[in-house]
Amino acid sequence: GENVEQHPSTLSVQEGDSAVIKCTYSDSASNYFPWYKQELGKRPQLIIDIRSNVGEKKDQRIAVTLNKTAKHFSLHITETQPEDSAVYFCAATDDNYGQNFVFGPGTRLSVLP
């Protein structure tokens, strides 16, 4: 089955700097890769996603890149703000009927003012 790894587990950046979180996956059949942001005590919320037919996707300060050959994808946050502080989870899934989203272990991002 799919296995998703995520690095780093914690990340501290100064406000205004960029943050990069990387994930790797094991199943070459995976073709959909969402990123979720979870603030303390709240539900995971989708912030950006990418499909395997695209190499990069951007939404304002957030971008995701995908390297299918290497089986890794990354989240890039530019001009970080204190409200970006949260736990970020990557996930991967494929076209299997069950559509089991497999999540990475999470990255705790702290943006220091």
Place this chain on the structure above:
Amino acid sequence: EPEVTQTPSHQVTQMGQEVILRCVPISNHLYFYWYRQILGQKVEFLVSFYNNEISEKSEIFDDQFSVERPDGSNFTLKIRSTKLEDSAMYFCASSEAHNEKLFFGSGTQLSVL
């Protein structure tokens, strides 16, 4: 914006008791899921449900667990005889179609004493 709703938000139960966690997925969604998250850990897949049957389940989802869609709107998770290690946040999620964005409910915090 439509949301997945879950009740109760908190559930405290004695070990060995049965609990039912309730969810109302987004109305036009066809795929339903239960995930759990032990405090400080990653989101773990339990089960997916489509067309009134389980489509996939993880090794966590043993004979103590069951799911049901008793009517056109509710989706429930039953734990027959709770154990201490079942204490976690349980998230319901739904998606409109296969391999599409997953929307999470606000979660039920289950505490087994």
